[in-house]
Amino acid sequence: MLDIRRLHMLRTVAARGSITAAAQSLGLSAGAVSQQLSALRQDVGVDLLRPDGRTVALTEEGRVLLEHADRILAAMEEAESAIAAVRGTVGANATLAALPSTVARIVAPALTALDAHHPQLTMTCLVTDRAQLRELxxxxxxxxxxxxxxxLPEATPRGVEVSPLLDDPLLVVTAADRAVGRPVALRELATHTLAAPPATTECGQAILHACHQAGFAPTTRYVTADIAAQLTLARAGLATALVPRTAIDPTAPGIRTSPLEGDPILRLLFAATRRTETANPTTAAVVAALRTAARQHSTTQLPMT
Incomplete structure (x- = not known):
């Protein structure tokens, strides 16, 4: 009989590209992972992996087994969710991955509420610049x-359930003494020096695409994904920034925010979980807390120029 843990290791190696990377993510030694994969190879009687430069790749037999492994692991997840739903109680542990720009206004209030309503639940929070859908x-x-x-195009992996939380517009941020006192047309920023994220990030791509649609290439002299750095540069009068509303402290001194006139640049904030037929009470509680925090944030108005 196939070992479910070994199937999980095979899937992790396929996703990470190497046994070493898979071992690091699993908290195991590379030798331990290699040993388990060797045992899995003996179970099925064929090679599942082959060298591919500095990485490894699945053989044809490995790809076939991985397809079945995905279904088996999904069924295991479904069984765990069904049992948890019958029990009807929130579990003991959960891990949340979140963007830095959401921590102050959404994540922290949500975790505070979860601690109050579900004290038995220990939350681990991974704060990272990119949404961790693959990790999910x-x-x-x-x-x-x-x-x-x-x-921008949507790319949601198979087996992932997305729950919309909030439409979060990008606001024009300038030094308080340079505010124009009205909504700003995006094309007006053609004459501004911008502090913006790299074009390789989702926000950077969104800003660049919107500017091109408005008929200009932005002058980006300061390139950083660090929103605190963008706001500091704006406060100093060195640059104009386009920053998600959720990432701006309404009480921050020295800056003014203005909405974009006409079509805004909007990001949808969402909570994603693995898709199951039966909702898991633990992940459902986390999503509900995030939704409540997002709703409360949406009613807090920033001081506009």
């Missing part, structure tokens, strides 16, 4: 607080 599918995180910009 691999089972290393349970809930992802991610983003998708409305005018």
């Amino acid at each position: 599918t691999l089972g290393t995180v349970d809930v992802v607080l991610g983003q998708r910009y409305h005018h």
Whole structure:
């Protein structure tokens, strides 16, 4: 009989590209993973992996087994969710992956509420610049607080359930003494020096695409994904920034925010979980807390110019 843990290791190696990387993510030694994969090879009687440069790749037999492994692991997840639903209680542990820009206004209030209502639940929070949807599918995180910009293509992995939380507009941020006192047309920023994220990030791509749609290439002299750095540069009068509303402290001194006139640049904040027929009470509680925090944030108005 196939060992479910070995199937999980095979899937992790396929996703990570190497036994070493898979071992690091699983908290095991590379030797331990290699040993278990060798045992899996003996179970099925064929090679499952082959060298591919500095990485490894699945053989044809490995790809076939992985397809079945995905279904088996999904069925295991379904069984665990069904049992948890019958029990009807929130579990003891869960891991949330979230974007830095959501921590202050959504994540922290949500975790505070979870601690108050479900004190038995220990939350681990992974704060990272990129939504960890792949980690969600691999089972290393349970809930992802991610983003998708409305005018960019959607790419949701198979087996992932997305719950919309909040439409979060990008606001124009300038030094308080340079505010224009009205909504700003995006094309007006053609004459501004911008502090913006790298074009390789989702936010950077969204800003670049919107500017091109407005008929200009932005002058980006300061390139950083660190929103605190963008706001500091704006406060100093060195640059104009386009920052998600959720990431701005309404009480921050020295800056003013203005909405974009006409079509805004919007990101959808969402909570993602692994899709199951039966809702898991633990992940459902986390998503509900995130939704409540997002709703409360949406009613807090920033001081506009």
